[in-house]
Amino acid sequence: MKVSVLVRPKPGILDPQGEAVENSLRHLGFSVEAARVGRLVDLEVEATNEAEARQQVEKMCAELLANPLIESYEIELQ
């Protein structure tokens, strides 16, 4: 089963990459209010159903894919 994990810097966390992207877009003439840069992890998970896949990926996020102090995550099953 294909699963995507979107990892984002939590609101309020300084995101210098996002700021750099925002400034670059403004230099190019785009009117951008804010930009935040996160990470996308595409996984292929062995699971018999969606609930099992989600449970596994939740565990992956807690143990490795995201740092709960600074990052939030969203799991998308495909």
Added chain:
Amino acid sequence: MKPRIGVLVFPGSNDDRDAALALEGLGAEALMVWHGEADLPDVGAVVLPGGFSYGDYLRCGAIARFSPAMQAVADFAAEGGLVLGVCNGFQILCEAGLLPGALRPNASLSFVCRDVTMRVERTDTHFTSRCEPGQDVTIPIKHGEGCFFADAELLDELETNEQVVLRYAANPNGSVADIAAVINAEGNVMGLMPHPEHAVDPLVGSTDGALVLGSVVDAVRERMAVSA
């Protein structure tokens, strides 16, 4: 017998030899410990050196924490063993949950490589006993991800428990509350972004790093004397 101190070596560590050389210059016997080792040798302290373990993939230190040797370090720390993390070592200790907080990309997004001056906030730790209260120390930093982060609640806890050991005089990376070094509540695990192992010889401008590493050597020697 010389105080024995382990220096962990991860794939991508690059300050392990400097750390060993600095510790030996301060009278210790340094034992290199490959990250794949499941057990630590008989040592009184462990140093996690700087570098780019596992290429800094995912987040700095996030992969190294799963090394077999890190489980041994966690057990060692739980029994009161002294653990010092420098730069990438600090990042690994935070990712492993042995120290509070996290290290994020520098606010400037630039890699910063220069001497920085810090105020010593505590001299009653195993890592700063050679320092004078309120002393300024100058030790080089060289990192791209040294911006220490703690949310308001955690920062309050760190300040209340006096877990901030070193503070930058001029913040080089955007760390909250100018934090350069933190210690765990138990007082046996400390991490810092500056590199004390690069400041032990007058040839390179400062010997203040010897105050930190020498304090660890002293602490191991004292513990050996007590257990002997």
